[in-house]
Amino acid sequence: MEENIKKMITKRQFRHTAALDPRCKAALLILIGCVSYFLNGEICSLVLVAAFALFIAVGNGAKWAAKMLVFYIVIAWLNALLRYVSIPVLSVIMSVFGVTILKLVPIAMMGIWILRTTHMDDLMAALQRMRLPQAVTIPLVVMFRYIPTLRIEYRMIRNTMDIRGISDTAWKQITHPLSTIEYILIPLLMRCLKVTDELAASGTTRGLELEERRYALNPVRFSWKEYMVTALGIAFLAGLLFLDYTSIGEIIIWRV
Known part of the structure; x- marks a missing residue:
């Protein structure tokens, strides 16, 4: 009886990617933040948002991922409309503002998902094991x-x-x-x-x-799943950076 109660208490409320170690999530968030600001191509940026939206959808965040993906597409399309608006100063300000929002969308999408799927006790234990x-x-x-x-x-x-x-x-x-x-x-x-x-x-x-x-x-440890997800994330983001500096990064998809 006591063993069943213990299993019920220690049972994770999150599934798949949401059950990853907080250190793995934090590493992915930092990598996304760095890569997002270096990407210039529209296709590569869209692939970045779509890929991590799928990553979030697998871990208790399907609705949130869909909202952020739609929000990114709408902002990107509205930002494309500014190419046909020629108001001195205002056009430049709005264009910079729109690009900044597009760069922040993947960071905000991942960051808020981490807030929703990470227990503070697990985060405290993970940070302490990093000897911070x-x-x-x-x-x-x-x-x-x-x-x-x-x-x-x-x-x-x-x-x-x-x-x-x-x-x-x-x-x-x-x-x-x-x-x-x-x-x-x-x-x-x-x-x-x-x-x-x-x-x-x-x-x-x-x-x-x-x-x-x-x-x-909950068991807080960097197991083979965390190592695999981190390695795949680094490889994926490095591949996006490489494609961004090829002819693929020069393709314009947001046409009005």
Whole structure:
């Protein structure tokens, strides 16, 4: 009976790529960030986003991957429209802004997926086994835990505004910035201060500052799966960089 309970507790909630070691995910995120900014060809950039969207879809992120892929295609097509707009200064600014978003899409897609599929206990144990100092691991873990909490707080503020009959739309945020500050930003800042104290108390209660070796219910180890995924990721990204400097990287696919 005790053995069955232990198996139920230690059973992973994530599957396939989402169950990889946090160090493997972090390595892929860093590699994607570096390669994304060096790619210039439209085909290579699209292949990068599509390939890692498939990677994410295999690990509890099919909806998120589909949304980001569609978002990338829409932004790329709108950015192609700017080639036919000749407004001094404004056209250049919008073009640079569009290219920057396209470069950030694969990084944001992978980063948010890691946030959703990584337990903080596993991340803390993995960082400690990398022999990183506490001054590095503690801020990283708090940051990873703080971002989802901030999103929850924002939803609660939105729900409170709906109950009181105060609408919050993107157009209203642009046309009435002072109201946005009053109804959203100020309550959010106050909640952030309170959440910071709560996270600090939670970390102290869990012994976040202890130097002893940490253990996690889920097995945190760099097995042959992590080595294989990392090697395949490096080979794939290196191949994309090579193709980007060939004639394939000069092909234009976003035509209007």
